Amino acid sequence: MPVGIKTPSNQIKLTNLALVRMKKGKKRFEVACYKNKIQDWKNKIETDIDNVIQLEGVFINVNKGEKASKADLEKAWPGMKNKEIVEDILEHGEYQVGEKERSAELERIKNEVINIVASKLVEPKSKRVYTTGLIEKSLDQLSQQTSVQQQGDKANGASAEDGDDKEKALPKWRGVVATKDAKSQANHAIKCLMAHQPIPVTRIQMRLRIVCPTAVTKQAVKSTGKPAEKGKKGKAAADEEQQALKSVKDTILSYIEKVETDETEGAEWEAVGLVEPGSYKSLNEFIETHTKGRGRVEVLDQSVGVDV
The missing domain is CATH 3.30.1250.10 (Ribosome maturation protein SBDS, N-terminal domain)
Known part of the structure; x- marks a missing residue:
């Protein structure tokens, strides 16, 4: 040396x-x-x-x-x-992460987001699920639209504030980032796809069987309907009063997007239908509360859709 x-x-x-x-x-x-x-x-x-x-x-x-x-x-x-x-x-x-590691992590999160989104959305009429490739293409389209709109707003300056309020209220998709978890980004991506509809989409549904005693189904209850219906404005006071009381059966049916069977046999009423996953918890709680444990909800199919 x-x-x-x-x-x-x-x-x-x-x-x-x-x-x-x-x-x-x-x-x-x-x-x-x-x-x-x-x-x-x-x-x-x-x-x-x-x-x-x-x-x-x-x-x-x-x-x-x-x-x-x-x-x-x-x-x-x-x-x-x-x-x-x-x-x-x-x-x-x-x-600090190198560019190679950063790109690999972003790609991992992006694939996870796309897989989650593809597992939760279907084509509304056929109920067919979309391929991950088509979901990715649709999200890229939304990201490009957001980028173009932002550039236009900057170019227009203050005049952009006079734009369509409804359009501004819609959620914007700006692409996947590595700083947020995949689940939260997937939920936001679903909201954006539902709002903008670059391809026709609706949330995948659950098939449920609901069984209740007929005596209970006829009882009147105060109903607020599905969660999505809460807080609606513009209804006349008379309509609100008329709809304030519903039977247990009518309230249960209001949760179901598509009723497949509706039958009464002896002392039991049974319905099978498709329900939005977000409504399942509220429906289950309603039945437990108003039937005092005598009614039940069975999940027949966790996700209703047809693989392409």
Whole structure:
């Protein structure tokens, strides 16, 4: 080795390294992780912390091998064990990801969003499910429309405020992002597709069987109808009074989008029909409350649709 050149003995050289950093007070703490594992940990795919951490312990500077002192850790995380501190840093700390990893993560979330959306929507008339490719194409179309509209609003300046209020009230799809979970983005994507209808879509429905004693079905109850009907405005007071009381049977039928069978046999009434998933909980609660446990709801098919 040439004279005058020294290699620090405490310098750590690691490969496939991702540093997760967290600032507490005036100090910054670091944890050394495997680059290909930290995202799996964040997404709850990897649950064994030993597969995520490259070096045990918490550092002030990983590259220089400077570990955080017990006093510093106790001050920043009073009463917490070392493993709990590492988990806290992994959960809430910041880390830098390479372009390749960032693109792979975005693609993973995008595929998950599209799969969720495709599993919850069908063509209204045929009840056929759409392919993931067609769902992706429709969302891309909505994203482009949003981008064009934003550019137009900027170009028009203040005059954009005079646009159609109804159009502005519709949800906007701007594409998948890596900073939000797939489920919440999928729910927003469904709202956008339902609102804009780039392709004809409706939510996939559940097929239910409802059984109630006939004596109960004839009882009058105050009904607010399906959740979607709550808060409707513009009805005349007389109409509201007339519809304030309904029979148990009529109220149950108001939850059903399509009644397939409606039969009374002996002392029991039975109906089979299609119900929006969002109405299932309210319907079940209504039947439990007003039949005092004598009525029941059976799920015959969790998702009604025909595979293409």
